[in-house]
Amino acid sequence: MGWLKQIKMFCRKPHNLILAVLFLVLVILTLLPLISIVMDTFTVHTSEVMRIRGTHAGDFTTYHWSKVLLDGDNSLNIFYKPLLNTIGISLATCLIAIGFGGLMAWLVTRTNIRYKPFLSAVFVLPYVMPSWTLALAWLNFFRNPLVGGVPGLFTVLTGLPVPNWFAYGFFPISVVQGLHYAPFAYILIGGILKNMDANLEEAALLLKASRRQILMRITLPMVKPAVLSTFLLAFSSSMSAFAVPAFLGSPVRYQVLTTQLYRTLQGLNPGYGYLMALLLILIGVGIMLLNQWVLSGRKSYTTITGKSSQIALVHLRRLRTPLSVGFSALLLCVAVVPLITFAVESFIVEPGNYAWSNFSTIFWVGEGAVDVANGEPGILRNAHIFSGLANSFLLSLVVAFLTGTIGILAGYAIVRKKDHWLAHAVNQLTFFPYLIPSMALGAIYLSMSVVPHGPIPALYGTFAILILIGVIKYLPFASKAGINSMLQLGGEIEEAALIMGIPWWKRMLRIIVPIQKTSFLSGYLLPYISCMRELSLFILLISPATNVLTTMLFQYNEKGWNQYANAINLLIVGVVLLSNYAMNKLTGASIDKGIG
Amino acid sequence: MPEIILRQVTKKFQKSIAVENLDLTIDNRGFITLLGPSGCGKTTTLRMIAGLESPTTGEISIGGRVVFSSEQGIDLPPDQRDVGFLFQNYALWPHMTVYQNITFGLENMKWDKKRMKARADELMAMLRIADYGERYPAELSGGQQQRVAIARTLATGPKTLFMDEPLSNLDAKLRMEMRTELKRLHRETDSTFVYVTHDQLEAMTLSTKICLLREGKLQQYAPPLEVYNHPVNVFAADFIGSPNINLLTAVAGAGSAQAVPLVLNNGQTLSFQMTGGELPSEEQMLHIGIRPENVVLAGTGGLPAQIVATLPSGMETVVRLDMGGVPLTAVVFGTIDFAVGETVPVGFKTAGHILFAAENGRYVAGGAVAV
Numbered sequence: 001m002g003w004l005k006q007i008k009m010f011c012r013k014p015h016n017l018i019l020a021v022l023f024l025v026l027v028i029l030t031l032l033p034l035i036s037i038v039m040d041t042f043t044v045h046t047s048e049v050m051r052i053r054g055t056h057a058g059d060f061t062t063y064h065w066s067k068v069l070l071d072g073d074n075s076l077n078i079f080y081k082p083l084l085n086t087i088g089i090s091l092a093t094c095l096i097a098i099g100f101g102g103l104m105a106w107l108v109t110r111t112n113i114r115y116k117p118f119l120s121a122v123f124v125l126p127y128v129m130p131s132w133t134l135a136l137a138w139l140n141f142f143r144n145p146l147v148g149g150v151p152g153l154f155t156v157l158t159g160l161p162v163p164n165w166f167a168y169g170f171f172p173i174s175v176v177q178g179l180h181y182a183p184f185a186y187i188l189i190g191g192i193l194k195n196m197d198a199n200l201e202e203a204a205l206l207l208k209a210s211r212r213q214i215l216m217r218i219t220l221p222m223v224k225p226a227v228l229s230t231f232l233l234a235f236s237s238s239m240s241a242f243a244v245p246a247f248l249g250s251p252v253r254y255q256v257l258t259t260q261l262y263r264t265l266q267g268l269n270p271g272y273g274y275l276m277a278l279l280l281i282l283i284g285v286g287i288m289l290l291n292q293w294v295l296s297g298r299k300s301y302t303t304i305t306g307k308s309s310q311i312a313l314v315h316l317r318r319l320r321t322p323l324s325v326g327f328s329a330l331l332l333c334v335a336v337v338p339l340i341t342f343a344v345e346s347f348i349v350e351p352g353n354y355a356w357s358n359f360s361t362i363f364w365v366g367e368g369a370v371d372v373a374n375g376e377p378g379i380l381r382n383a384h385i386f387s388g389l390a391n392s393f394l395l396s397l398v399v400a401f402l403t404g405t406i407g408i409l410a411g412y413a414i415v416r417k418k419d420h421w422l423a424h425a426v427n428q429l430t431f432f433p434y435l436i437p438s439m440a441l442g443a444i445y446l447s448m449s450v451v452p453h454g455p456i457p458a459l460y461g462t463f464a465i466l467i468l469i470g471v472i473k474y475l476p477f478a479s480k481a482g483i484n485s486m487l488q489l490g491g492e493i494e495e496a497a498l499i500m501g502i503p504w505w506k507r508m509l510r511i512i513v514p515i516q517k518t519s520f521l522s523g524y525l526l527p528y529i530s531c532m533r534e535l536s537l538f539i540l541l542i543s544p545a546t547n548v549l550t551t552m553l554f555q556y557n558e559k560g561w562n563q564y565a566n567a568i569n570l571l572i573v574g575v576v577l578l579s580n581y582a583m584n585k586l587t588g589a590s591i592d593k594g595i596g
Numbered sequence: 597m598p599e600i601i602l603r604q605v606t607k608k609f610q611k612s613i614a615v616e617n618l619d620l621t622i623d624n625r626g627f628i629t630l631l632g633p634s635g636c637g638k639t640t641t642l643r644m645i646a647g648l649e650s651p652t653t654g655e656i657s658i659g660g661r662v663v664f665s666s667e668q669g670i671d672l673p674p675d676q677r678d679v680g681f682l683f684q685n686y687a688l689w690p691h692m693t694v695y696q697n698i699t700f701g702l703e704n705m706k707w708d709k710k711r712m713k714a715r716a717d718e719l720m721a722m723l724r725i726a727d728y729g730e731r732y733p734a735e736l737s738g739g740q741q742q743r744v745a746i747a748r749t750l751a752t753g754p755k756t757l758f759m760d761e762p763l764s765n766l767d768a769k770l771r772m773e774m775r776t777e778l779k780r781l782h783r784e785t786d787s788t789f790v791y792v793t794h795d796q797l798e799a800m801t802l803s804t805k806i807c808l809l810r811e812g813k814l815q816q817y818a819p820p821l822e823v824y825n826h827p828v829n830v831f832a833a834d835f836i837g838s839p840n841i842n843l844l845t846a847v848a849g850a851g852s853a854q855a856v857p858l859v860l861n862n863g864q865t866l867s868f869q870m871t872g873g874e875l876p877s878e879e880q881m882l883h884i885g886i887r888p889e890n891v892v893l894a895g896t897g898g899l900p901a902q903i904v905a906t907l908p909s910g911m912e913t914v915v916r917l918d919m920g921g922v923p924l925t926a927v928v929f930g931t932i933d934f935a936v937g938e939t940v941p942v943g944f945k946t947a948g949h950i951l952f953a954a955e956n957g958r959y960v961a962g963g964a965v966a967v
Contacts, residue, residue: 005669500701501675
């Protein structure tokens, strides 16, 4: 059979065509940029010509590698200290997330604590909200005048000074990220505790094991894979987190890898930045490989689920009411109080003065005065902010539409051609961006987009590049959703139509999509919400014309225009919470589903 | 009218070969079963004929028209092969009512509403689901869903109907009922049925011809009773029939076609009178295939055997025996209850026994066993 005929036969099946196209596009969009960033670590950049003597822009150099990794004190400051800080913070974050999330999961699934639905719903809120929400709230409460500026609410209310270690740096970053990622632990561990067949524990009980023995020998070993998995997930997430360390670390020049990456890329040494992005990617890939290894084979028991007959709940007795009320109050502090502080801060004219006379709406509806923030009008009359809001919506909608649709098509094609190498390759390629920290992905695209590459024009500063990077970043979620829903569906339901001669587009629109509409919908909504609150992915790539809300928030905060930052943050949180609520209503799926 | 011909069809998956060099001719208006244990390639074969899967090499033609040929680069899509397909899990579209399920294919063929309704009504009446037109699949029982699936498949009037274990999700009673129904449908629709099953009883009772597959290779293609009475090898003999055929290992001695001495494991000797096949060579290792119903318990002068278990099911009784270390199963009509450990004389009916070569399992000779 001639190869032309073979190609013709291959292309006649839509899923083949989709796979082939996706394969090409994804290779160009994910693998080639990786090569580009590796090259960039060996290249002299325009802004570096003065520093690296006797070279021209574009020359080959090992300067970046030797300076970042092998140059004694210099390397210590540029790379090794931030690396140690990153690792320290990530470890502390994991500890807090697992301790707090695991405790909560146990309380909700295995004890008779009160208000379970409430606790469960509120507990995952910090994760739904943007990660920097708590960081900003922390600043609102605990910022101190030691690094300049005005004291926060805590000092104003109590008169006590806040020491630097408490206000900035390692401690607050770890606590805030720990609280932000605690829902990981809650969902993963809670899921297992909830679904674990009660018979497993009852069998031990019948063999006269004590409660302690059951916990130590049965329950904990069963939960261990989930704990490990949470650990790796929280570790890699907090390692690649940018917003929280940027808000809480930079006032005292506490650097982690991501903030260092941002600094060097924005500064005069992009080569350092690219190199650090590369190292971040390597660490990320390493952690994910570790995770797969942990989850593979006999080490995981997650598949053991049963009908979960009601297991006897631990009676908290006299502690029941205090614990219930205490935890509810704590969660309210973490999830709701921050929002109130944003509102309060956004109405205060002179920062740090909480007297009633100091309250004003000028930052919301003021026309802008010369003495306040360079004459910037209030955010509800501010054309600049409106354009950011419009950009945010437009970007999220376009990214969600593209990602969701590509996710469905990818899922469809991958499942239909399950055992073929091409399906495997496309599956890996769609998953690949998940391994790359957002900041590093941004760096990759920055490296790619400043000059044209063959047919691809220099996209830096355009809206298109934001869309592109958004689609790439969220494709793993969307294609996962697509694959899962196609797997649920099974092939026969489509074949039954195929055999009747129903054309492909009609099979998709009349059969597959209507049946799986809710799960496909989540493939659209998840990227939408993520995109709406994304900062680190876009921060390197935006230009004044393409500013979105999150990057504006970051810039206002950098300038120290607290009121604007708080107001915008409130806006973002509002949009995100509303979207999340809409998603729960539309798809019937919520993050804490089935645990509370 | 369609006659389906497969020539040297091979399907390879990543590492395994699902179907190997299959040659098969399915007669028009036949009711053919593809039978075999799970993983033998029967479903793959069916899907290849229907066009849901592409063979690696080979050629398939339906009604004289080549629908697949690896050499000529032909691979017609399923809808151009004029076939219907009934899936194991019915694959009803859950978001459409029974009526919509049945008429979706017709709608696609741009039938007008009136004609569509008439056709749907006719089918629903024929399959006795006339009252359920407005219901959704989830609101129907398994048997009813099955009927809807059949109606949907028949709606466009395919000349050939493919069925992939269509009864395996039904309970025993419904399955009996649907078997009768399928036979009726086959008669009424006047089309060719190709049926996949791993249930030998289903294959025996339904089909005009059984195509027995094992590990992707065709074992025997013949009418059911021929497969039962003249299996080509140990596998065919063992797979068809319940309870399973007795396979006694023996060594042939020197003899003539009139009387081949067969020495069993336990040292006892049987005599085999050939009616066909070839004379086993001396010292050849053999399996003697004896159907349980051909074992006689009440005779006199037989070999002594101990009762291991008696399994009465009302109409018949299965008796497990131990004949000096050789296990043996017998089926007796009616109810007999032996005490465990009791010794009974065992004899054999005078025809219908088969010798297989132990080396490769092939048929050697047929005839009668005598004590």
